[in-house]
Amino acid sequence: MKGIKMGILMLLCCVQASSVWAQVVGVAAKVNGVEISNFRLERHFADYLLAQGRSVGAIRSPNVYKRFRKEALEQLIDKELLWQEAQKRGLNVDPVRVQTELKKLKAAFGSPENFARRLVQEGFDESSYTDYLRQELAAMMMLEALTPVSAPSAAEVERLYQLNVKQFERPELIQARHILLKVSTASDQESIAEVHKQITSLQQQLNQGADFAALARRYSQDSTAEQGGLLDDFQRGDMVPSFETAAFALLPGAISEPVLTQYGWHLIKLEQRHPSLTMPQQEAKELILRQLANEQINQARTATLVQLRADSEVVILSR
Structure with a gap:
């Protein structure tokens, strides 16, 4: 109506x-x-x-x-x-x-x-x-x-719940910022080392209290630079392995060591960690019932x- x-x-x-x-x-x-x-x-x-x-x-x-x-x-x-x-x-x-x-x-x-x-x-x-x-x-x-x-019958709701139980689970998510200085892993070792020096210099500034978002806006060569390097929330499997491993190992507020991926050298700062969640069974069944x-x-x-x-x-x- x-x-x-x-x-x-x-x-x-x-x-x-x-x-x-x-x-x-x-x-x-x-x-x-x-x-x-x-x-x-x-x-x-x-x-x-x-x-x-x-x-x-x-x-x-x-x-x-x-x-x-x-x-x-x-x-x-x-x-x-x-x-x-x-x-x-x-x-x-x-x-x-x-x-x-x-x-x-x-x-x-x-x-x-x-x-x-x-x-x-x-x-x-x-x-x-x-x-x-x-x-x-x-x-x-x-x-x-x-x-x-x-x-709908309770039996039908239960059947659909059991078939789709994974849909009511949210995996662990993290929110992070990063600074990227581009260099291809196919480049010569000298080029990779030169960019590593540059990322290490930024790391030192961060260790001395520089603002991560400000440095990202100024130096990052990624499309997220304007947002201070802020990435959308992501889960395991969303990022390349070396980036993911470093990011998920951090505690909120911590900054990683320089990380090399096929895109270049990164510094990663973990902003927030959202633990995995499972919708309560009763709530999930009520949702199924409405659908x-x-x-x-x-x-x-x-x-x-x-x-x-x-x-x-x-x-x-x-x-």
Whole structure:
């Protein structure tokens, strides 16, 4: 239900002029003889894109535009099917509930005047928008009524937990900084030794109290230099062996001896160590239960919409 409410609010947040909506003519589809106008489709299309953090103007590819528009039309057809089914079954939305939702939406716009102004921009008046809101709520209620699902069994939850127990474990992680002075291990010994002198000089400055991050910003030849050499948290197996061995051997705040890898000479400072964690079994099973329930609901809803279409006459006119 939260998705419906958010979609309704985002629809009103679309910035479209009423004069633009007025130019949209024609029919996009027919559902059991009921027309879905291009006007209605374009309004829903803007809402559909906003729900994904997109806007019509940001889509550059004609193929992507057509795909999203087709998906929006399919969604609109599903809503019309559900609304028609709700009417057929005599499912009515409590007027008090509709008015309650309307009040919430008005409050979201700060004042009744702002709300009324936005309705006009979107091609509504309060009466037609109330009807729209009633249909949206009825469609959602109908979908919920048509897709009752039983709770996943404890045996199924236990089975999935045992199969995926490793997914509920987080390995030991560390956070470290490093300074890299590049030299290839394929270089001659003289070049390797020369860069070793340079890294040793930096090590001496650190031993005398220099700030590691400041030296990394000034001297490191790695892409992390601007961040003071700070690396993303990593686990065993993420780094080359010699770097990993040196890093995991450190205590927080300690700095390694110079370490040679195929990239060059490194100095490593351990910032934090995060011990391995295992999610408590009960918490893991509750997570599995929620995921299973959501999967069952989604599968049931998909099957319901497929059946509604099979029992209906749907003609798509807009391509």
